[in-house]
Amino acid sequence: MPGFHHIELWIADLGSVHAEWSWLLDRVGFTLASEWPTGQSWTAGGSYLTLTESPNLTEPTHDRRRAGLNHLAFRLDDAGAVDSAMAEASSHGWRPL
Numbered sequence: 001m002p003g004f005h006h007i008e009l010w011i012a013d014l015g016s017v018h019a020e021w022s023w024l025l026d027r028v029g030f031t032l033a034s035e036w037p038t039g040q041s042w043t044a045g046g047s048y049l050t051l052t053e054s055p056n057l058t059e060p061t062h063d064r065r066r067a068g069l070n071h072l073a074f075r076l077d078d079a080g081a082v083d084s085a086m087a088e089a090s091s092h093g094w095r096p097l
Contacts, residue, residue: 004047005047005048006047006048006049006050007047007048007049007050007069007072008049008050008052009049009050009051009052009069010052010053010054011051011052011053011054012053012054013053014038014039014040014051014052014053017051017093018040019092019093020092020093020094021040021051023088023092023093024074024085024089024092024094025042025049027085027088028044028074028075028076028085029044029045029076030042030043030044030049031043031044033048038052038053039051039052039053
């Protein structure tokens, strides 16, 4: 089966990113499958994505140019759905790269 099995994103503080990630994942068709004090798991199409607080916070500032995950690209039904999500994104804490 094509596609990814799972992706784990380690973050500094789940509480500080909960609203923006919840909005995005819901918007692109993921469903919250489980939660625990330091993480969440979201599912879609047989794949899952977790947001988990990192136990190593020696460098909590994110820089997408450092080694590690650079970006995720999600698929929506059509260009109109992408345009709509981009129009709403800034009100949910997201900004274009």
